[in-house]
Amino acid sequence: MSLEPDFVSALENQQIELAEDTALKLQEFAQTMWTWNESLNLTRHTTWERFVSRDLRDCLQLAPLLDPGEEVLDLGSGNGVPGIPLSILRPDIEVSLAESVNKRANVLGEMVNELQLPVPVFAARGEDLLEDYRFSTVVSRAVGSIAKLCTWVEPHWINVDRMLLIKGPKWIEERSDARHKGLLAELQLRRIASYPLSQDSEEAEGAILQIWPRGRQLTMQNS
Numbered sequence: 364m365s366l367e368p369d370f371v372s373a374l375e376n377q378q379i380e381l382a383e384d385t386a387l388k389l390q391e392f393a394q395t396m397w398t399w400n401e402s403l404n405l406t407r408h409t410t411w412e413r414f415v416s417r418d419l420r421d422c423l424q425l426a427p428l429l430d431p432g433e434e435v436l437d438l439g440s441g442n443g444v445p446g447i448p449l450s451i452l453r454p455d456i457e458v459s460l461a462e463s464v465n466k467r468a469n470v471l472g473e474m475v476n477e478l479q480l481p482v483p484v485f486a487a488r489g490e491d492l493l494e495d496y497r498f499s500t501v502v503s504r505a506v507g508s509i510a511k512l513c514t515w516v517e518p519h520w521i522n523v524d525r526m527l528l529i530k531g532p533k534w535i536e537e538r539s540d541a542r543h544k545g546l547l548a549e550l551q552l553r554r555i556a557s558y559p560l561s562q563d564s565e566e567a568e569g570a571i572l573q574i575w576p577r578g579r580q581l582t583m584q585n586s
C-alpha cells in the first residue's frame with residue numbers, strides 16, 4: 364500500500380509530518396471508516412482535507428498530552444475518533460472505545476480488527492463502564508456538553524483520574540452553563556491545549572480541556 368497523493372497534500376497543507384508507517388495506518392483507518400460510512404452514518408468528514416484538518420488535527424493535539432502506559436477510554440467513540448487514531452499515534456498507551464449504539468460499536472469492532480489494533484470495544488454507555496473499570500484518562504469529542512459529561516462521570520471519579528475533552532469555541536459557554544448548574548464546584552477545569560481549527564479562520568479555535576477533582580494531584584507530565 365502506498366500513500367494517497369491527496370492525503371499527502373492535505374498533510375503538507377496542514378504542515379503535519381508523520382512517519383510513513385503511521386501515515387499509512389491512519390490512511391487505512393480513514394478508508395475503512397469511509398467504507399463503513401456508506402452503510403452507516405459515521406462521519407461528515409469524507410475528504411482528505413477534512414479528515415486531516417479536523418479529525419487528525421484534534422488527535423495530534425491530544426496525543427502528546429498522554430503519558431506512556433496510560434489506560435484511556437474514548438467515551439462516545441462513534442466513528443472511532445479520537446480513540447483509533449490515538450492508538451495509532453501512541454502505541455505505548457492502552458485505548459478502549461465505548462459506544463452506546465450497538466450497530467456503531469459492532470462496526471468499531473470490525474474496524475479495529477481490520478486495522479489489527481489492540482483496542483477493546485465496549486457496546487455500552489461509557490459512564491456505565493466506569494462502575495467496573497478504571498481508566499487514567501477519559502477522552503471524548505462531540506458527545507456531550509461539559510455539563511453532561513461532568514454529570515455522567517460524577518459518581519465515578521474514584522475510577523477516573525481526569526477527563527480530556529476536545530472542544531470547539533463554544534466551550535466557554537458550556538463552562539458557564541456547567542458552573543451555573545454547580546457541576547464544577549468540586550472539579551477543576553483547565554484548558555491545556557488550544558489551536559486554530561482552520562488555517563483560513565483565525566477565530567475558530569479548538570481546545571482540549573482537562574477536568575479533574577479539586578484537590579487531586581495529577582501525576583501526568585502534561586496535566
Ligand SMILES: C[S@@+](CC[C@H](N)C(=O)[O-])C[C@H]1O[C@@H](n2cnc3c(N)ncnc32)[C@H](O)[C@@H]1O
Pocket residue numbers: 438439440441442443444445461462463464467487488489490503504505506515
Ligand atoms: C456525534 S458522535 C461523535 C463521534 C466521535 N467521537 C467524533 O468525534 O466524531 C457521538 C457518539 O457518542 C455516542 N454516545 C452518546 N452518549 C454516549 C455515552 N454515554 N456512552 C457511550 N457512547 C455515547 C453516540 O451513540 C454517538 O455515536
